[in-house]
Amino acid sequence: METPRRALIVDDDPAVCELVQSVLTSTGMQVLALTMGTDATALLRDQKFSVLLFDLRMPPPDGIALARQARRSGFNQTTPIILLSDDQSTAAVSEGFAAGASFFLYKPIDKGSLLKLMRATQGAIEHERRRFRRVALQSRVRLSFDNGEMEGETIDVSLNGMLVRAPRQFPIGSTVRVSLYLSPGKKPIVGSGLVVRTLGENRMGIQLNQLTMAESGRLHEFLLPLMMHEGAEAHAVRT
Secondary structure, X not given: OOOOOEEEEEOOXXXXXXXXXXXXXXXXXXXXXXXXXXXXXXXXXXXXXXXXXXXXXXXXOOHHHHHHHHHHOOOOOOOOEEXXXXXXXXXXXXXXXXXXXXXXXXXOOOXXXXXXXXXXXXXXXXXXXHHHOOXXXXXXXXXXXXXEEEEEEEEEXXXXXXXXXXOOOOOOOOEEEEEEEOOOOOOOEEEEEEEEXXXXXXXXXXXXXXXXXXXXXXXXXXXXXXXXXXXXXXXXXXX
């Protein structure tokens, strides 16, 4: 399943939101523009974005607070963050990078500068898209937890996590031990996961947050050909 390129822009100036939204939409991105930081907090926790653009100084939570939230947990820990600022002081830059910013873009915003910066972030955006690109896949998965274990079946899998159908759900935020059986007769991929969402009565989204480099490599090796195949099919349909 192709992951769409999605941007979130948060700035209390509607004109800035409109300008950024217009420029990014012209590049083929889906853009959500907000003028209040409070409206962004739940989105950062529950949804994945390709790039985040925050106003450095706006009514709380400002860009610094939103960047810190994105880096702490959820789907956007490694998403590129651009801080929009009219403060070019060393202190502001240091504070922004310490909070997790990837780039600064100074106001007044110029369309050409924004497009150039988006091209600079393209590599990071594509890397994030690959991590979250989901492949429809039914495989056995064993979930271990404090009180025992149970078996379920994956609905789709990405390099970052999986959607699982299981006899029961765990609360959001629960940590589980995951054993993913991708190929008959081969050792399962083992690691730790975090329940990040629940759907219906028996489905859970599990983020794989603690895979060793070796296990991550095995998962990548298995999924990459499937991703390329799905991407080629999608391209054939479009053309």
